[in-house]
Amino acid sequence: MKNLEDIANRIESRLEEKDQVREVAIKSSRAINRLSGSIVHAIHKGEDVRAMMHEALDETHRLRSLLEDYPEIWESGLVEGALQELAEAAILLALIKDEAFPDPDEMGIPGAAYLLGLADAVGELRRFVLEKLREGDIEQARKHLDLMEDMFLVLMRFDYPDALVPIRRKQDVARSLLEKTRGDVAVAVNSARLQAKIDELSRKL
Structure with a gap:
């Protein structure tokens, strides 16, 4: 003993x-x-x-x-x-x-932590898109949206169990944010086009 x-x-x-x-x-x-x-x-x-x-x-x-x-x-x-x-x-x-x-x-x-941070960055990028839309800078908003799209496509490549990288919920959140942002940009683009037509008609009157 x-x-x-x-x-x-x-x-x-x-x-x-x-x-x-x-x-x-x-x-x-x-x-x-x-x-x-x-x-x-x-x-x-x-x-x-x-x-x-x-x-x-x-x-x-x-x-x-x-x-x-x-x-x-x-x-x-x-x-x-x-x-x-x-x-x-x-x-x-x-x-x-x-x-x-x-x-x-x-x-x-580590790679897993990086991927999770990348997923969260999609949401932060959406904030910049909305800010650019408020400023009327649609072109820059679209560039940020393109980045969101690219990042989302990369995130969706990783289909692994949560034990390796718990990313599925973040992928779902990123998808939702991306869809909302696409809609926001589309509305802004259409509004800008409509305003341009109104302005053009006004000049002709």
Whole structure:
């Protein structure tokens, strides 16, 4: 029985270390989540978010290094939710700046979290479409709609069990948002055409 105490001590030590790492991961994930939300909010306000994005990416790389020996925590919902938010923010920033999509490997983000962030970015892009329609910039609204279409087609390629990537519900949401946005843009285009005809008739009178 003497060795049982040694075994228990080793297990206890490992669990204690894992618990401490988990607590740090929780705080880090919250920081990434908070920064990502602030980035999305600032993007919609037209503010410069480069500093916040660098901070969020640095925090992500530190978290990944911390969890190198704890892949089960890195791949848990605890961390994935924060990385999903970061992916959404980075994708939205690239779209607004008309840049290439950010690479998940370079960001240090797992593919599943990236896909979930991509799905959420569709909804954020709809907000830009509606804003451009309010401004009367139909051409730019249509460009954003085209991006939504492209992103949706990519999302629909991934037909896997939720255990691998829980994306089905987000695919359904993206489909609904896309259909609504198509309708909004179509109404705006028709209204613009009608107004143009009215203006033309008015000039002839």
